[in-house]
Amino acid sequence: MTASITHCWKSGQLERLLRHCLGWLVLLLFAGLAHAQSADITQFRAERAEEEIQVSAQIQFELPAAVEDALLKGIPMYFVAEADVLRERWYWYDKRLASVERHMRLAYQPLTRRWRLNVSTGPGNANSQGLVLNQGFDTLPQALAGIKRVSGWKVADVADLDPSLKYKVEFRFRLDLSRLPRPFQIGAIGQSDWDVSAGISTPLSSDLTK
Numbered sequence: 001m002t003a004s005i006t007h008c009w010k011s012g013q014l015e016r017l018l019r020h021c022l023g024w025l026v027l028l029l030f031a032g033l034a035h036a037q038s039a040d041i042t043q044f045r046a047e048r049a050e051e052e053i054q055v056s057a058q059i060q061f062e063l064p065a066a067v068e069d070a071l072l073k074g075i076p077m078y079f080v081a082e083a084d085v086l087r088e089r090w091y092w093y094d095k096r097l098a099s100v101e102r103h104m105r106l107a108y109q110p111l112t113r114r115w116r117l118n119v120s121t122g123p124g125n126a127n128s129q130g131l132v133l134n135q136g137f138d139t140l141p142q143a144l145a146g147i148k149r150v151s152g153w154k155v156a157d158v159a160d161l162d163p164s165l166k167y168k169v170e171f172r173f174r175l176d177l178s179r180l181p182r183p184f185q186i187g188a189i190g191q192s193d194w195d196v197s198a199g200i201s202t203p204l205s206s207d208l209t210k
Contacts, residue, residue: 038196038198039060040060041058041059041060042058042059044057044171046204046208048158051159052157053154053156055083055171056152058148058149059150061196063144064194064195066194067194071108072108074108076107077175077180078103078175079104079147079196080101080103080104080172080173080174080176081101081171082099082102082172084155085099085168085204086168086170087165087167088165088166088168097156097160097161097167098156101121101122102153103122103176104117104118104147105118105119106143115139115143116134117135117143118134119134120132133146158209161204161209166204167209168202170200171201175197
């Protein structure tokens with residue numbers, strides 16, 4: 001009798017433990033999905049324009065509330081787009097042949113109530129020689145539209161590619177937390193509320209390299 005009661009108690013305890021573990025697994029799964037879906041590349045293409053390989057992309061994301069709140073408090077945010085052209089090698093790691101970056105600084109100006117977007121080819125400030133764009137906007141959605149769209153971005157020269165070999169293009173987009181002030185970095189790194197990132201890898205058509 002005692003053994004039977006002990007067996008039932010152990011079985012009930014085991015069942016509760018399994019349910020508890022299953023609940024945590026479900027929470028972790030949904031957390032992982034939310035993290036993975038922080039941004040999405042809805043359109044991406046690589047094309048040839050004369051002697052250049054160019055890429056265009058459309059990125060979709062909702063600006064996290066914590067990020068928007070920091071912007072309204074005068075903290076600029078930095079977004080980075082990166083593209084690599086790699087030669088595929090079955091016997092070793094793919095070889096990177098070209099790599100480009102685009103750094104986008106978004107800031108709110110309380111006095112004018114306008115948004116300022118600076119785009120450069122390097123992590124320098126808006127006065128650097130790598131400046132590509134310096135533009136003002138009346139609303140945040142207008143400014144974000146300029147961040148979410150990449151059009152005709154040169155990533156490689158056709159002359160550097162061998163038509164007989166296989167290549168692929170890797171594209172990444174993220175909110176650069178390393179550029180935040182130190183107090184914000186401590187609170188933001190590792191927090192899904194601050195995560196905005198996406199990536200895609202696609203083969204480069206041999207027709208583009210001929």
